[in-house]
Every structure is written in structure tokens, then in C-alpha cells.
Amino acid sequence: MRSTSDVSEPPGRRRVFPFYLVLFTADMLLGRLARTATQPITKGLDHPWWNPRGAVASALSEALVFGGLLALVTFRVFHVEHRRFVDLGLALPGWGRALARGHAWGLAWAVGALFLAVATGWTAVSVTVPPSALVTFAPLWIVVTMFQAGVEEVIFRGWMLSLLVRRRGPYKAVLIQAVLFGCLHLLVDAHTALAVLHGLIFGVFAGLYSLYRRGIWEVIGIHSAYNFAAIPIIAVSGGGQYGLAGWHYAAVALTGIGAVVAFVLFRRAAGQPMYPR
Numbered sequence: 001m002r003s004t005s006d007v008s009e010p011p012g013r014r015r016v017f018p019f020y021l022v023l024f025t026a027d028m029l030l031g032r033l034a035r036t037a038t039q040p041i042t043k044g045l046d047h048p049w050w051n052p053r054g055a056v057a058s059a060l061s062e063a064l065v066f067g068g069l070l071a072l073v074t075f076r077v078f079h080v081e082h083r084r085f086v087d088l089g090l091a092l093p094g095w096g097r098a099l100a101r102g103h104a105w106g107l108a109w110a111v112g113a114l115f116l117a118v119a120t121g122w123t124a125v126s127v128t129v130p131p132s133a134l135v136t137f138a139p140l141w142i143v144v145t146m147f148q149a150g151v152e153e154v155i156f157r158g159w160m161l162s163l164l165v166r167r168r169g170p171y172k173a174v175l176i177q178a179v180l181f182g183c184l185h186l187l188v189d190a191h192t193a194l195a196v197l198h199g200l201i202f203g204v205f206a207g208l209y210s211l212y213r214r215g216i217w218e219v220i221g222i223h224s225a226y227n228f229a230a231i232p233i234i235a236v237s238g239g240g241q242y243g244l245a246g247w248h249y250a251a252v253a254l255t256g257i258g259a260v261v262a263f264v265l266f267r268r269a270a271g272q273p274m275y276p277r
Helices: 016-042 052-080 095-119 131-168 170-187 192-213 217-237 246-268
Strands: none
Touching: 016 052, 016 131, 016 170, 052 131, 095 217, 095 246, 131 170, 131 192, 131 217, 170 192, 192 217, 192 246
């Protein structure tokens, strides 16, 4: 297996930031298109997440936005960089076990943040959404959050990190992709500053942990399970609406701890290449 210093880069591989701007712009435009397209479906709904029409509209919106982003990065990897898709941290033996392990960690992470928030008095549990709604839409949300998180991980910890590591080394690469991942959350409509901060810290954790694991499957599991768990947590701690509930702050704190742990683990396993050639 060749070291990263021996890997020659075909034309186009060095242009990480310009293509990131393409993805950022596409995300913004597709998001607007998705909101316009699904607005007739959710018209008149106070809490769209907990209504069949709202759930379907949300799924269609995510499919449009992240399907478009996946198409862009796939075209670039295949036709510009002439790489295989599995080279983006996906060529991992036992990927199914890694994905399941990541799911378990992600669920524990989100639930732990809720317990921490309740224990410290930052939030209180108040179930305002019918449990039947949570059970009914759980399968749909699992699929949607898996797709959403998977695309984001392929882009940032797969495509982007794999190129930056060769040019900048692991630590600068992790920091750069984390900053850009956080900046993508400028497109979040509600509580943008918190979303950017959380994205930045999670980006540091995910970058270091994916390098430690030498693949992104486990991080995909963590990311998707956390996003999925956030939905029922909002139902029991946020009155059914996305807001600055205490569990958000607890989640950011736990993510920071996770980033420190990932840093220690990676330092101990340094020198093992992540992306096989």
C-alpha cells in the first residue's frame, strides 16, 4: 500500500474549495426549490412533522436536496477525479457491523444529551406529540435521516477529507473540512449560530473518528442515528417544535467530549492510512 506522499493527483483533484462552493450553492438553491415544491402539501399545518402530509413533504424535500448533492459529488468523483466511490472511505470490511455500531453510539449520544439536560435542569420532559405519531413515522424518518447523513458524510468525511489529508496532513484536513461543514449549516433557518457551532464541533469529531476507523461507515451510523433520535427528543423536550431546548446545549457539550476522545484515539493509531489506493 502506497503512502499518501506517493499518490499522484490528476487535474481537478486540488480544487476542493471551488467545488465546495458549487455544493453550497446547490444546497441553497435546492433547499428553496424543495420548500416551494412542498409548500402546497404542508399548507395549513401548525406542526408538519407530526402529520402524514408533513412527514411526506419532509421526506420529499430531503430526497430532492440531498439527492442533488449526491449526484454532483458522484459525477465529480467518477468523471473528474476518475476514482471509485468505495475510495471515499467506503472500502471497509465488515461495514454492516460498523454501521450498526455507529447507530448504537448515535442513539446513546442523543439520549445521553437528553438525560444530561434533564438532570441539570436545562429542559423538562413534556410529551405534547401523540406517541402514535412517533411510531407511525419512525420507519420513514429512519430512511430519510440515513440518506441525509450518508450523503453529508460521503461529501465531507469521504470526498473532501480524502483529498485534504494528502495535501494538508490529517490535523489541518480535519479542521478545514469541519469549518466548511459548519459553514454549510448557515443554511439552517432556525437558530443558525447554534447549528453552525454544533456542525463545526461534530465535523472535528467525525473527521478524527473516521480517520481512526479508516472508513466512514461508523460515522454514517452515528450521524444518522443522532439525527433520527433528535426527532422524538424534540417531541418530548421542545413541545413538538425545533427550538433552543436544553438538550441542544447538552448535545454540543457531549460532541465536544467526543471530539477530544476521537483525537486521543487517532493519536494512538496515527500512521495508518485511511484511504486505500
